Amino acid sequence: MGLAAAEQFAARGDDVVLVGRDPGRLAAAAAAVRVAGGGREPVAFRADFERLDDVRTLAGELLAACPRIDVLANNAGGMAEGFRRTVDGFEATMQSNHLAPFLLTSLLRERLSGSRVVNTASRAHHRGRPDPGALAGDPERFNAWQAYGAGKSANILFAAEAARRWPDVFSVSFHPGVVRTNFGADRVTRFFYRFAPFLVTPEKAGALLVWLSTAPEAELVNGGYYVGHRLTGTAAHAADPELAARLWEASAAATRPAAE
Template identity: 40%
Template sequence: MDGTVRDFRGRTVVVTGASAGIGAAAARLFAERGAAVAVVGRSAEKTASVAARVGGKAHLADFGSLDSVRALADDLLATYERIDILANNAGAMFEDRRTSADGHEMTMQVNHLAPFLLTNLLLDRMAESPEARVINTGSSQYRKAHLDLDDLDGTGIRYQKMPAYGASKIATILFTRELADRTRGTTLTTSAFHPGSVATEVARENAFQRTVMKSWLGKALLLSPEQGAEPLLHLAGVDPQSVNGAYFHRLTREEPKNEQARDARLARQLWERSAELTGLPVRPLT
């Protein structure tokens, strides 16, 4: 990790999905390096516990509700005069099709639409930072997936959890690319990463996967949350322009291995469609 900034004193870091797993580990590592950490989670008890351990402040949000995301943004803007790093780490995988209160397929909402909305609501505040970063947690599952821009909610196909999850992670890469293009020339940069195979709660609904993750075999085969958080800390510390818009497989920069994830036109179209679905102004890139 040569070139990684290990001192985050004076910086405010927002970590979503921080009540457990990679997010909780990242919150602790940022705090140990001097950052003021906004610990964002869905569980009041778990989020408060992590915040207390790292000396940060707990903020509650349910990404299954866009109104909850808007309330979170208001809370963060009222609490912090500056936001330097936004780690969009919250994510989920669902065993069966679920529809959010906003009418969207839940995997796509939690993994893409909610962080898309939160990022946009915080952009003006982040632009005031001399070196702002948005870092998005992706997944290698994007490689085998397909994103249908005309049917982001997957209503035209039979629901399968892994294809739905993978499609949402194509969206993560495209969002990262387009955000970099739209903020180029400003103080804000962005990147995305696959953390590796980590024992986390992303598959908490599957009893078998939960059992494996907690077993000695799971612990032997899977990375720890601390190891999963390494790429996030790395991207928060390296020269920002060197990683702007990039995708990393753990610590290795990777040209996306999916044609859709490399499609600049699709990235622009996804941004505009996501803005429509989240009630944001649709502003074509000029």
């Protein structure tokens, strides 16, 4: 979905910056975006969101390369098959889906004034509630779908809280549909997401991301959660401002360099 959106941005004439973890896939994505943009070369940076130092390096590279950032698309999404802590000490799904994008957005915050942040969430947020006091996770209670749901709830809570704390940054979250991708933590889930007949194409999901990135602000709600082109209600926990505030403070503390 992210690649499809990047190609659509490039076809519009926008300057595109790509971020990916795997060097080979990142190079292939850059080649596809170059073609979509009529030969214009995209900028590409490698970063692994399971390493917060990678995110800090990425932020520095983006600040050096981009004097202006009109849209930051926090599109990272993934599900760990089993419990795993990252080198930073957090449950891997929560870090890659929420803590890393939270850190990146925070580090780019001044460059985002007057701009837009679009956070890819999911209806799967109904399956899990983030616990701000337990971002390291519990291996004895781990469930892959609950962890993923908690991460996607965190995306929605982050967008809403950003709208309250950073009124000069327009922030939304959205459910892209059940998209035909290589998503999943096991073979059965990956098979479903690749071959089920009713899935949304990456191109259609990417077009929704582009619309949320480019539609006039008057047509959208700052902090809103969208399913398709419609502002939509969330699970009760994902609409809780107290939980959003506690998650923000816990995320800020979790992503602060140890030296501080």
